[in-house]
Amino acid sequence: MENLGFKDETSGSAAALAAANSLQLIAFSIGEQTYGVEITTVREIRAWNGATPLPNTREFVRGVINLRGTIVPIFDLRARFGEGVTSPTKNHVVVVMSVGDKWVGILVDAVSDILTVSKDEIHNVPRQLDRYRTAQWYRDT
Amino acid sequence: MSDLDDFKATYFDECSELLLELEEQFAAIEDGDRSSDRLNAVFRAIHSIKGGGGAFGFQSLVGFAHAYETLLDHVRDGRVELSEHTTALCIKSNDIVADFIAAAREGTELAPDYGADEKAQFDALTRGEVPEGEEGGEHIEEFDIDFTPVMVKIADDVEPAPAADGDDSFAAAPLVVEPGHWEIKFTPHSELYARANDPLLLFRELAGLGEIQVRAVFEDVPPLADFEPFGVYCAWEISLQSPTVTEATIAEVFEFVDGNCDLSIAQLTSTPAAAGAAPAKAAEPAEDAEPAPSFADLAASIVPTPRPAPVAAAPKPPALKAVPADDDHGDDRRSGPDDRRNGVQSIRVDLDKIDRVVNMVGELVITQSMLTQQMDEVLRARYQELVRGLEVLAQTTRGLQDSVMAIRAQPVKSVFSRMPRLMRELATKTGKKIKLETIGENTEIDKTIIEQLSDPLTHMIRNSADHGIETPEKRRAAGKNETGTIRLSAEQAGGNILIIVEDDGAGINRDRVLQVARDRMVVGPDQQLTEEQIDQLIFAPGFSTASEVSDISGRGVGMDVVLSNIKKIGGSVHVKSWTGKGTRMTLRLPLTLAVLDVMLVKVAASPYVIPLSSIVETIQCSRANFSRMPTGNQVLQVRGEYVQVVDLASRFRMQTEATDESRFVVLCEAEGGVKVALIVDDIIGQQQVVIKSLEENFQSIDGIAGGTILGDGNVALIVDVQGLKSTIAHKSAA
Numbered sequence: 001m002e003n004l005g006f007k008d009e010t011s012g013s014a015a016a017l018a019a020a021n022s023l024q025l026i027a028f029s030i031g032e033q034t035y036g037v038e039i040t041t042v043r044e045i046r047a048w049n050g051a052t053p054l055p056n057t058r059e060f061v062r063g064v065i066n067l068r069g070t071i072v073p074i075f076d077l078r079a080r081f082g083e084g085v086t087s088p089t090k091n092h093v094v095v096v097m098s099v100g101d102k103w104v105g106i107l108v109d110a111v112s113d114i115l116t117v118s119k120d121e122i123h124n125v126p127r128q129l130d131r132y133r134t135a136q137w138y139r140d141t
Numbered sequence: 142m143s144d145l146d147d148f149k150a151t152y153f154d155e156c157s158e159l160l161l162e163l164e165e166q167f168a169a170i171e172d173g174d175r176s177s178d179r180l181n182a183v184f185r186a187i188h189s190i191k192g193g194g195g196a197f198g199f200q201s202l203v204g205f206a207h208a209y210e211t212l213l214d215h216v217r218d219g220r221v222e223l224s225e226h227t228t229a230l231c232i233k234s235n236d237i238v239a240d241f242i243a244a245a246r247e248g249t250e251l252a253p254d255y256g257a258d259e260k261a262q263f264d265a266l267t268r269g270e271v272p273e274g275e276e277g278g279e280h281i282e283e284f285d286i287d288f289t290p291v292m293v294k295i296a297d298d299v300e301p302a303p304a305a306d307g308d309d310s311f312a313a314a315p316l317v318v319e320p321g322h323w324e325i326k327f328t329p330h331s332e333l334y335a336r337a338n339d340p341l342l343l344f345r346e347l348a349g350l351g352e353i354q355v356r357a358v359f360e361d362v363p364p365l366a367d368f369e370p371f372g373v374y375c376a377w378e379i380s381l382q383s384p385t386v387t388e389a390t391i392a393e394v395f396e397f398v399d400g401n402c403d404l405s406i407a408q409l410t411s412t413p414a415a416a417g418a419a420p421a422k423a424a425e426p427a428e429d430a431e432p433a434p435s436f437a438d439l440a441a442s443i444v445p446t447p448r449p450a451p452v453a454a455a456p457k458p459p460a461l462k463a464v465p466a467d468d469d470h471g472d473d474r475r476s477g478p479d480d481r482r483n484g485v486q487s488i489r490v491d492l493d494k495i496d497r498v499v500n501m502v503g504e505l506v507i508t509q510s511m512l513t514q515q516m517d518e519v520l521r522a523r524y525q526e527l528v529r530g531l532e533v534l535a536q537t538t539r540g541l542q543d544s545v546m547a548i549r550a551q552p553v554k555s556v557f558s559r560m561p562r563l564m565r566e567l568a569t570k571t572g573k574k575i576k577l578e579t580i581g582e583n584t585e586i587d588k589t590i591i592e593q594l595s596d597p598l599t600h601m602i603r604n605s606a607d608h609g610i611e612t613p614e615k616r617r618a619a620g621k622n623e624t625g626t627i628r629l630s631a632e633q634a635g636g637n638i639l640i641i642v643e644d645d646g647a648g649i650n651r652d653r654v655l656q657v658a659r660d661r662m663v664v665g666p667d668q669q670l671t672e673e674q675i676d677q678l679i680f681a682p683g684f685s686t687a688s689e690v691s692d693i694s695g696r697g698v699g700m701d702v703v704l705s706n707i708k709k710i711g712g713s714v715h716v717k718s719w720t721g722k723g724t725r726m727t728l729r730l731p732l733t734l735a736v737l738d739v740m741l742v743k744v745a746a747s748p749y750v751i752p753l754s755s756i757v758e759t760i761q762c763s764r765a766n767f768s769r770m771p772t773g774n775q776v777l778q779v780r781g782e783y784v785q786v787v788d789l790a791s792r793f794r795m796q797t798e799a800t801d802e803s804r805f806v807v808l809c810e811a812e813g814g815v816k817v818a819l820i821v822d823d824i825i826g827q828q829q830v831v832i833k834s835l836e837e838n839f840q841s842i843d844g845i846a847g848g849t850i851l852g853d854g855n856v857a858l859i860v861d862v863q864g865l866k867s868t869i870a871h872k873s874a875a
Contacts, residue, residue: 052856053747054835055793056843064835064848064856069504071848071856073839102838 025115028108030078041097048092074105152193156242159186163235168561184213202241205256208263321384322409328376333401346394351383502545503831509538510828511852550585553631557582567606580630586638593710597703601642609646640728649718651675676716680704713863742821745795748857755809755862762804777818788820809862
């Protein structure tokens with residue numbers, strides 16, 4: 001909350017600052033951990049409604065869904081992060097994002113918030129830690 | 142401004158078509174077809190390019206095209222012989238014209254002397270054959286410098302400008318009147334102009350039918366004081382020379398102004414006594430209200446026909462059979478069989494617009510099949526009208542879909558016509574003698590597929606020319622004709638189009654192929670392959686048998702690119718070779734990309750579809766005759782044939798609870814007539830689906846050709862029969 005207070009103080013130039021120096025993230029959770037993706041990449045958030053499994057693919061590929069006539073692959077983020085395959089329910093959420101020129105969906109437990117984060121507050125992932133826990137993960141897929 | 146840009150765009154579109162036409166015509170001419178039709182077509186094409194270019198002020202293009210045209214005209218008259226040299230020059234010039242057009246389109250400048258060599262050759266040829274005459278050459282020079290497009294303001298009521306620059310008329314050969322001599326009298330009404338018609342365009346079109354002379358009739362032009370701003374005072378008399386045209390063809394030119402003009406078309410029945418006679422009177426058109434004016438001295442030849450004979454040479458029409466055009470009942474004409482043959486009416490439509498329709502039809506097909514699926518027995522019994530309605534809907538949808546696909550369908554000619562040229566280049570580079578035969582070039586196929594076809598075909602033909610056909614010496618030694626033949630053919634076979642590239646060369650050198658494959662680890666050292674499997678190796682990635690990388694093929698990319706390109710558009714490739722006799726490569730392509738007839742099946746609770754075109758029959762597993770091979774692989778005996786079996790569930794590594802009793806065998810035929818039996822858990826039915834790409838957002842998956850969206854909105858995967866079959870081949874061989 002202190003952080004929030006700090007931001008309010010500078011709100012005189014907040015608009016300009018926000019545009020130049022901050023990111024809006026959609027925050028979602030997998031288990032206890034919260035993750036975020038930049039809001040501009042997110043195309044759609046929809047409830048899990050099953051997917052057609054793809055044969056001969058890795059376990060984190062949950063299959064494909066029909067998104068208004070386009071076939072979009074769904075990745076199980078939990079499985080991708082090596083924490084076991086999700087057993088999805090109707091309460092699980094698919095976040096559809098555009099990555100490069102492709103649309104992909106990620107299966108997550110829940111979407112929690114929209115965060116505005118100053119770029120200064122974004123820190124690099126320390127080396128040695130799980131290398132997947134960066135915003136870069138999807139480029140690997 | 143943007144109007145002009147539009148016109149320009151249309152002009153360039155036309156140019157590409159004309160260039161293609163040139164290519165085609167010259168291919169035929171090279172094959173020895175020297176008919177005047179061909180030459181006329183070539184002439185028309187160049188003339189149209191020149192004409193349009195002039196209107197937009199593309200000077201260099203016009204200059205070159207003019208010189209070219211002059212040569213063609215001389216060839217047409219027999220003044221210059223159409224020798225191989227001339228043909229070669231023409232073919233080269235087509236490229237130059239294409240470059241000029243491209244430069245004009247891009248707005249770039251070519252070197253000022255670009256094409257000057259060829260132009261000089263044109264001049265030399267033209268001059269060489271014209272006795273007396275530097276005329277042709279000089280004119281061209283002059284033309285080159287002075288050419289400015291002349292605006293012919295026919296639409297104005299003021300005196301029509303006597304358009305054509307007189308010096309465009311070359312050696313004045315007297316006009317010889319042949320049987321096909323027509324006299325046309327054309328008197329426009331003011332409505333014609335009000336509807337934005339332009340007589341000049343009509344004349345141009347007439348000029349496309351044959352040689353024409355246009356004379357303006359000014360007799361009714363009143364003194365300036367009496368001029369009405371929107372009055373029409375000018376009429377035209379046209380004499381058209383063409384042995385082939387019919388009245389209907391001529392009338393068709395005027396179809397759009399039907400009812401807005403007085404038109405009479407008459408054929409001269411016999412040859413006039415003296416060509417070059419004094420101006421003669423045209424017989425009075427039968428029902429024309431207009432007084433019959435004599436051919437005015439002031440005549441203007443509006444369309445600069447290539448070699449318009451002087452007006453004075455207008456032949457005397459001895460017996461004029463007046464055939465008044467039926468102004469108000471033009472429909473009669475339209476139904477004439479001649480019209481159908483002569484005038485294919487068409488409009489230009491942006492491909493995007495058609496694609497949008499195609500997509501919508503695709504969605505409609507999905508919706509329709511969804512509705513049909515919703516009808517259960519209870520509903521069927523209760524709402525019979527609804528059922529009937531749905532049936533009609535299904536039929537209409539099908540019809541709509543066929544029509545849309547027909548719009549997208551194009552003859553493969555547009556790709557085939559590029560090949561003779563490739564062949565020439567290849568023959569020159571390799572020093573081999575090769576003849577290209579094309580068969581079935583009117584076979585129609587979806588435009589997108591055609592676009593994707595060019596590269597693979599080029600590769601295949603290169604491959605045949607480079608590796609297949611032997612050198613003349615070798616061929617002679619083998620007792621073959623020195624000239625090798627590559628045959629390119631297209632035919633429709635069921636729901637597929639087969640494109641076959643065949644050569645009568647040496648065939649695939651299987652020992653070499655296998656050796657190279659082993660060297661490059663494409664095939665394991667102990668792996669035993671059948672001859673057919675060895676043949677297919679040439680499509681393996683990174684495989685190239687040419688020990689030296691040649692300029693033509695053998696860059697190691699090539700045949701595997703063919704395979705991946707063809708797969709991308711849902712097709713397959715198969716090669717068959719006979720040692721010493723030749724090789725045949727068969728491309729099997731879907732008729733259309735968009736819609737596929739499929740059988741919907743279930744594998745481990747997931748929906749899959751199998752293209753109906755590859756299914757031979759379905760058998761209940763409990764009745765099928767399986768046997769187990771010592772290797773553990775299952776085979777199926779069906780009608781005395783042993784067929785490989787693929788259990789889709791285990792192949793796709795999925796758990797299934799279905800018992801063998803309830804499962805089905807779907808017997809499919811892959812490329813080359815090889816059958817493969819797929820075991821599925823259940824057969825749900827048959828329907829049409831729209832193919833969606835998996836690669837668009839993901840990647841290609843082994844054994845899956847693509848995806849599709851079912852009526853319930855779920856995604857079903859399309860089984861890649863060919864892909865499954867080839868992976869089996871590899872596995873079983875391992």
